[in-house]
Amino acid sequence: MPSYDVIIIGAGPGGYVCAIRCAQLGLKTAVVEGREALGGTCLNVGCIPSKALLHATHSLHEAQHNFAAMGLKAAAPEVDWAQMQAYKQDVIDGNTKGIEFLFKKNKVDWIKGWASIPAPGQVKVGDTTYDAKKIVIATGSEPSALPGIEIDEKTVVTSTGALSLPTIPKSVAVIGAGVIGLELGSVYSRLGAEVTVIEYLDAITPGMDGEVQKTFQRMLKKQGLKFVMGAAVQSVQTAKTGNKVLYKLRKNDKEEALEAEVVLVATGRRPFTAGLGLEALGVEMTGRGQIATNHYATNIPGLYAIGDATPGPMLAHKAEDEGVALAEILAGQKGHVNYGVIPGVIYTHPEVASVGATEEQLKEEGRAYKAGKFSFMGNGRAKAVFAGDGFVKILADATTDRVLGCHIIGPAAGDLIHEICVAMEFGAAAEDIARTCHAHPTFSEAVREAAMACGDGPIHS
Numbered sequence: 001m002p003s004y005d006v007i008i009i010g011a012g013p014g015g016y017v018c019a020i021r022c023a024q025l026g027l028k029t030a031v032v033e034g035r036e037a038l039g040g041t042c043l044n045v046g047c048i049p050s051k052a053l054l055h056a057t058h059s060l061h062e063a064q065h066n067f068a069a070m071g072l073k074a075a076a077p078e079v080d081w082a083q084m085q086a087y088k089q090d091v092i093d094g095n096t097k098g099i100e101f102l103f104k105k106n107k108v109d110w111i112k113g114w115a116s117i118p119a120p121g122q123v124k125v126g127d128t129t130y131d132a133k134k135i136v137i138a139t140g141s142e143p144s145a146l147p148g149i150e151i152d153e154k155t156v157v158t159s160t161g162a163l164s165l166p167t168i169p170k171s172v173a174v175i176g177a178g179v180i181g182l183e184l185g186s187v188y189s190r191l192g193a194e195v196t197v198i199e200y201l202d203a204i205t206p207g208m209d210g211e212v213q214k215t216f217q218r219m220l221k222k223q224g225l226k227f228v229m230g231a232a233v234q235s236v237q238t239a240k241t242g243n244k245v246l247y248k249l250r251k252n253d254k255e256e257a258l259e260a261e262v263v264l265v266a267t268g269r270r271p272f273t274a275g276l277g278l279e280a281l282g283v284e285m286t287g288r289g290q291i292a293t294n295h296y297a298t299n300i301p302g303l304y305a306i307g308d309a310t311p312g313p314m315l316a317h318k319a320e321d322e323g324v325a326l327a328e329i330l331a332g333q334k335g336h337v338n339y340g341v342i343p344g345v346i347y348t349h350p351e352v353a354s355v356g357a358t359e360e361q362l363k364e365e366g367r368a369y370k371a372g373k374f375s376f377m378g379n380g381r382a383k384a385v386f387a388g389d390g391f392v393k394i395l396a397d398a399t400t401d402r403v404l405g406c407h408i409i410g411p412a413a414g415d416l417i418h419e420i421c422v423a424m425e426f427g428a429a430a431e432d433i434a435r436t437c438h439a440h441p442t443f444s445e446a447v448r449e450a451a452m453a454c455g456d457g458p459i460h461s
């Protein structure tokens with residue numbers, strides 16, 4: 001029977017990163033993956049392809065809206081959807097092949113197929129059973145559709161179908177104003193579709209800083225997205241005739257029947273653990289269907305779990321960090337993840353990024369804090385690239401000045417946030433950031449000015 005020190009099930013960001021680090025730390029490692037390509041949801045039908053479409057459609061938006069102002073004259077750009085899809089596929093292939101290369105370089109074996117765990121210490125793929133001293137479940141998540149709504153991935157789609165629609169629809173109804181709904185809603189809105197986002201709650205992007213939520217929604221509305229807030233979608237049905245989907249929503253105790261060419265169901269994701277045999281093994285689960293863990297160990301000796309299949313934010317980088325920490329633990333080191341400093345980014349235009357506490361959370365905790373805010377209107381670089389809308393807000397302890405959180409909506413927010421992540425890892429005060437020289441002209445000066453706003457005040461506002 002072939003045997004390994006570690007067998008990891010799933011080659012998404014959690015699994016492949018864990019495998020590479022295990023191998024680097026001297027463990028004989030294999031990964032079981034049933035998809036044709038490595039990289040999991042993130043590389044194949046998630047983060048990476050959506051970023052390709054967001055980049056392409058943002059470029060279209062720039063050409064349509066800002067080229068003329070910069071003195072660039074060109075014929076109005078036309079969209080070649082087939083070519084945009086081919087570009088997206090090239091981006092996916094380049095990334096997934098990259099993981100294959102890294103596996104070979106680090107001597108990680110890829111066992112192709114779908115795994116089950118017939119007994120502790122054993123992984124079965126097809127007709128072969130492998131021995132493993134340690135098994136890691138990194139099987140990720142899948143879209144959680146609404147009850148009674150049938151997904152065909154053609155007209156009623158999840159994010160997977162929305163990335164590969166055969167044609168650009170004239171209208172899209174997006175159920176759920178979360179990250180997926182707003183990113184993919186933005187893509188189709190820029191491509192000319194009429195996009196209506198239906199959200200159950202009163203605010204978009206649940207859990208995000210309230211001020212950012214309001215500013216973000218205002219900006220998206222300006223870009224043409226329509227919102228129906230406080231409304232629950234009750235049913236979705238493909239019409240028997242014509243090219244449309246009928247859906248019903250309930251708002252203020254009234255039912256409304258509407259239609260769209262495509263309905264995107266973006267109401268969250270759930271752990272994907274089917275077929276592993278966890279119930280027969282007696283693996284303890286949480287009430288939300290996640291694998292219960294304690295420092296990544298399940299209740300079965302030698303069986304571990306990381307990423308979306310376990311509690312915590314469903315983010316690729318959270319899974320990656322857990323993969324590294326677990327590899328270190330399995331190699332006898334002390335792996336650790338600081339769950340207080342996990343950034344979240346929404347890759348719309350402008351980008352939205354946050355880390356640490358929101359004002360709402362600090363108020364609820366009764367913690368005295370100060371908020372230093374700086375608008376990108378006061379940032380020379382942002383104004384030069386039509387990106388003056390938005391702000392940086394740093395939250396710091398009222399007494400110690402220690403940075404507790406940061407919320408950014410504006411240019412390159414997803415990159416700027418990492419200055420704050422590093423500051424928080426070092427337990428920095430806002431003054432530490434304020435006294436650090438930042439190159440001019442950069443967007444990062446807005447972060448420094450927000451830090452200054454926690455003290456004696458910013459210069460440029």
Ligand code: NAI
Nearest residue numbers: 176177178179180181199200232233266267268269314345
């Ligand atoms: P989400 O949990 O972020 O948002 C779902 C939204 O749907 C919520 O606002 C909820 O109130 C609403 N909703 C639920 N049922 C509804 C109904 N019947 N009618 C109307 N509204 C309803 O989920 P989403 O966007 O599907 O994302 C899933 C996961 O994937 C999240 O954990 C997210 O963080 C992750 N993700 C992260 C990305 C990033 O980091 N950029 C990109 C894409 C996904």
